[in-house]
Amino acid sequence: MEEPLRIGVLAVQGNFREHAAMLRRLGADVVEVRKPEQLEGLDGLVVPGGESTAITRLMRLYGLDEALRRFQRPVFGTCAGMILLDRDHLGLMDIRVRRNAFGRQVASFEADLDVGHGDEPLRGVFIRAPWVEEAGPDVEVLAAVDGHPVLAREGSILVAAFHPELTDDTRVHELFLNTVRTAAQPPVRASGRGEGVRGNREVPRRTREAARGA
Numbered sequence: 001m002e003e004p005l006r007i008g009v010l011a012v013q014g015n016f017r018e019h020a021a022m023l024r025r026l027g028a029d030v031v032e033v034r035k036p037e038q039l040e041g042l043d044g045l046v047v048p049g050g051e052s053t054a055i056t057r058l059m060r061l062y063g064l065d066e067a068l069r070r071f072q073r074p075v076f077g078t079c080a081g082m083i084l085l086d087r088d089h090l091g092l093m094d095i096r097v098r099r100n101a102f103g104r105q106v107a108s109f110e111a112d113l114d115v116g117h118g119d120e121p122l123r124g125v126f127i128r129a130p131w132v133e134e135a136g137p138d139v140e141v142l143a144a145v146d147g148h149p150v151l152a153r154e155g156s157i158l159v160a161a162f163h164p165e166l167t168d169d170t171r172v173h174e175l176f177l178n179t180v181r182t183a184a185q186p187p188v189r190a191s192g193r194g195e196g197v198r199g200n201r202e203v204p205r206r207t208r209e210a211a212r213g214a
């Protein structure tokens, strides 16, 4: 039998319990992450929604910010988690995110998101949600609201401005787990296995580190 994936959920503040429940439902082994050493051995990590300022402060306090910048595995950020992955925060994804982008008047709403491929629309629960304001060339937009990206990925980094953990629709988490599975495979060799590695962020990651002189 296949080993269950070991997925961390950053558990310093916010909706980590809901993410943990959904990931367990999908068969993952979940680790609540509060200390840098708990990142070791993880196949992937979820950074949940909550309050990005509070999460930022707590991450710094526990030394998690530096550890997360070095984390090499797939990451999925939702809402405040999406803010934390952007250029102005942890810098794991080449996006700039606008906080509370939908305005305070329409603080929270739900919307059916077109995810293409003739798939069922995805019900998005938005709570004082951000959107992607600017994205680098390797960022793929998977869904948008009024032209603003709210679901996007770059290599094996996935972000959602909404809260898929608050609905019964498991598709976004499944998409993330598929990315994790793909990234867990050994690197492609000339002998084949050329498919399904688009989610592997080895290349952009190294390029980024080289650019930082790491």
Ligand code: GLN
Binding pocket: 048, 049, 050, 051, 052, 053, 078, 079, 080, 081, 083, 099, 100, 127, 128, 129, 130
């Ligand atoms: N508005 C929050 C922030 O800026 C995010 C809201 C959420 O995660 N539901 O951090």
